[in-house]
Amino acid sequence: MPSEESSEDDGNSNPPARNGRTDGGDPETLDTRAIHAGEQKPDNALVTPIYANATYEYESSTALGGRYRYSRMSAPTRGDLESVVANLEGATHAYAFASGMAAIDAVFSLLSAGDHVVAGSSLYAETYDLLADVYPRYGVSVTHVDVTDPDAVRDAVREETALVYVETPTNPLLRVVDIAAVADAAHEVDAVAAVDNTFASPALQRPLELGADLSVESLTKYLNGHSDAIGGSVATRDADLALRLEKTQYTRGAVLGPFESFLVRRGAKTLQARMDRHCRNAAAVADALVSHAAVDTVYYPGLDSHPGHEVAAEQMADFGGMVAFELSGGVDDATEFVAALETVTIAESLGGVESLVEVPAAMTHQDFTAEELHAAGIDPGLVRLSVGIEREADLVADVRRGLDAVL
Ligand SMILES: Cc1ncc(COP(=O)(O)O)c(C=O)c1O
Incomplete structure (x- = not known):
């Protein structure tokens, strides 16, 4: 292994530590x-x-x-x-x-x-x-x-x-x-x-x-x-x-x-503050989805009905900022839903401050064959939302706008 650093503190004003060595913390x-x-x-x-x-x-x-x-x-x-x-x-x-x-x-x-x-x-x-x-x-x-x-x-x-x-x-x-x-x-x-x-x-x-x-x-x-x-x-x-x-x-x-x-x-530096807001907004969006007639299935670990809810409650501090769902009208509804959104942007990726929406079968997972999509449980009409940290009411209103558009 290369010895790219001197073994002793040489008094250089840059503090030590490389490759993230740390004792962890509470x-x-x-x-x-x-x-x-x-x-x-x-x-x-x-x-x-x-x-x-x-x-x-x-x-x-x-x-x-x-x-x-x-x-x-x-x-x-x-x-x-x-x-x-x-x-x-x-x-x-x-x-x-x-x-x-x-x-x-x-x-x-x-x-x-x-x-x-x-x-x-x-x-x-x-x-x-x-x-x-x-x-x-x-x-x-x-x-x-x-x-x-x-x-x-x-x-x-x-x-x-x-x-x-x-x-x-x-x-x-x-x-x-x-x-x-x-x-x-x-x-x-x-x-x-x-x-x-x-x-x-x-x-x-x-x-x-x-x-x-x-x-x-x-x-x-x-x-x-x-x-x-x-x-x-x-x-x-x-x-x-x-x-x-x-x-x-x-x-x-x-x-x-x-x-x-x-x-x-x-x-x-702002991870925890952002995560708190992502989780709160995602829970509100999941509630809005569950109660809407255009929605068939909602995948969100914070819902009691989610099969992984209990394990998530045990091992996670909160249920996260990601929500996925299927609309009753499948891929046609999914296309209409994303097109009607105004605050949420159609884009791949997740975890940013801005809310993003994608249709995995057409976007992130577009190289999957039909068999691979089926094996992974991804319906062609599945919609994935990365819920950002915008104002909760604005996001819920935007999601409702999208859902109303497909009814
Ligand atoms: C769960 C997961 N792991 C890994 C990656 C790959 O990360 P990156 O795009 O930074 O290479 C992604 C990207 O979306 C992801 O969603």
Whole structure:
């Protein structure tokens, strides 16, 4: 492993910590820590600046001049964000990547030929593609199961299973996976349990505290929260996994740049405040959907009728900002509904302050075959809403406008 930093404190005014090493912290103080954690700031600057350095000066050919050597290996703005992510996830280490997919790829790159993966049957489309098209080429086999049923996971794992990979809540159907039960099933065969925590964010759910080994975020979503940067992270408390992830990060090189690191770190300061509002607005939108005649089915973990409601109430601090639903008239109604919206924007992605709507079969999951859509439970008329932090009454009125348009 490269020794890109001096081993001792050299008195440099930039504080230590790289790759987000931290002792974690009390979940009750997440909102305070989101504002104050990290901070590799020089002199008396209030916030960490964008350190736009590719490389760092040596003192001599045998001695670094400070903590850093080359920014693919470690860099101050990224290191600051990594400290914050590790802190919020209750992790000891976190690594920031160029996108959520690069972070997920870093998790899969821990696998070797002959390894077997048990993964959820409902996954983000590109995650599914990596497991269907890329990793099998390197000798990795995959079994997709309904991971909302821990017994199905227990039945699917075998001696060669090296990774159990789930999302919860899932994209786009908001299915809820019992993280502790799935982690137990993985650990029975010494497999790594990894959770894509993007839909919840560490403000609502901390997979490592529930027994998972790795927590993955698309930083593009709630952590950044402003739809203006792409990024991803992997957090862990396992020293061995941390070393392997660190090596993946600097060898594969899909690191998060200083500008994006700055934006996500800035966004993370308001994570809890935004999440509180996302959850409140989403609950109001879900109520409006449930009570409208044009709506057939609503998928929102906060509803008593949702099959994952009890597990969500147990493992999440709140039910999140995502709502999905099917209209009685299927895909034609879905098209009419989104066209009638005025406040909510038609766009992919989620977790930003602005409300977004999409039709997964036509947009995020457009590359899925009809069979794959069916297997993932995605109806062609399914609508997914990322409920933003606009005024609740404005959002409910807009959703009602869309629904009234299809009646
Ligand atoms: C659940 C989930 N995981 C991972 C990703 C990929 O993240 P990124 O777009 O930052 O690569 C997404 C993107 O929408 C997602 O929804």
